[in-house]
Amino acid sequence: MNFSPRERAALNLLDIDAITADTCDLIRGRGENPGETERDTVLRLAAICARIGAEVTLQEVEPGRENLRATLGPADGPAILFLGHSDVVPAGEGWSGDPFEPRIAGGRIIGRGSTDMKGGLAAVLAAMAAVSEVAPDLRLELLCTVDEEDRALGVLAALAAETPREYLACIVAEPTDLDVVIGCRGASNLVVEVTGASAHAGRPEDGASSIYAAARIVELVRDRHAVLAAGERDKLLGTGTWNVGTIEGGSGTSMVPRVTTLTLDRRTMPGEDPETILAELLGAARIDLAESGIANAERFCVTGTVDMEMPGFRTDTDSPIVQIASQALRELGTSGRQTGWTAACEGGFIARHHGTSTIILGPGDITGQAHQPDENVEISQLATAAQAYVLTALRLAGAAQPTKQHQPHSSGSA
DSSP, X not given: OOOOHHHHHHHHTOOHHHHHHHHHHHHHTOOBTTTSOSHHHHHHHHHHHHHTTXXXXXXXXXXXXXXXXXXXXXXXXXXXXXXXXXXXXXXXXXXXXXXXXXXXXXXXXXXXXXXXXXXXXXXXXXXXHHHHHHOTXXXXXXXXXXXXXXXOHHHHHHHHTSOOOOOSEEEEOOOBTTOEEEEEOEEEEEEEEEEOBOOBTTSGGGSBXXXXXXXXXXXXXXXXXXXXXXXXXXTTTBOOEEEEEEEEEOSOTTBOOOEEEEEEEEEEXXXXXXXXXXXXXXXXXXXXXXXXXXXXXXXXEEEEEEEEEEOOEEOOTXXXXXXXXXXXXXXXTSOOOEEEESSOOTHHHHHHHHOOXXXXXXXXXXXXXXXXXXXXXXXXXXXXXXXXXXXXXXXXXXXXXXXXXHHHHHHXXX
């Protein structure tokens, strides 16, 4: 492999045994969401940061739930941002052992969060330490947020507290099976509430059934999903989707239900606005109900809120971060494939807030290993991910250097 002396020196600093041990330690930190806080994981993460000499800042989002930002290098100058999260989905049933007591078998670490995404965090910190040793003038940051698996409260709090700044790139260390993900759909949770009028079930025509109304809204949602599915597909991301997640209404068999609530999942394409999507659905629902012929339809009130939004993003294939990361992975023996995600992640928040070219790149398989019993990650992928982060960071900084050198001349012209 044709690595430069500086690259080879940094790669030689990586210790896969330490990355494995750190991954196991972070798994023991638990952090099931919902149900627990992320504090134990964050404290373990902070200890790793102290070991590599990183400066750590904690931001309390809720009691026991702190975002962590770790930095190496000078406060100014070019910077690369790594993004991760400290929470995991609930372990659930079906495990062959304790989900939070990691086991190593067949070259894999088994435990909740091994793939999503404590292995990625351990690989990032190892890479940051190695890069900083050979390139101390490069600023490296890790933002590790709470609540990624639920409502994204952590990243929202982090970005609300900082002004946009220039980064060379953002690398989200979510599990991509070492593919370079250059775009992903967004996700939004919509809550729609229908209020009608209660009445005795013996005279249902005296009321206005919110369940009947909600059933019509379900059909509107299904129609909209069918239109998207039949429409033009993005080669990378497919299409947006709709899904009715829950429906709750009524208070007794002998009563016409007054209130029914729907929760909807709407996967969005980059640039789509959940508020606009919700407003269109509510408007269509009100028209449909007015024309439905349901008894006392004029008494229906349909309202809604966007309960959670995670924006999508897309980075151009010609972007330096995409080209450099792909080439580094090829040199490390992987395909360096560029692809898209139908899942969602917090990278869209960074791309939108900072205007930063963003990719997702990490060890493990989001579909085949994450969120499942006996979740696991290959130790060899942890090593390759750390190596890829090292090469990508050093080469990205090198590619940006000529631009930085010429900036004073261009800024001084009239």
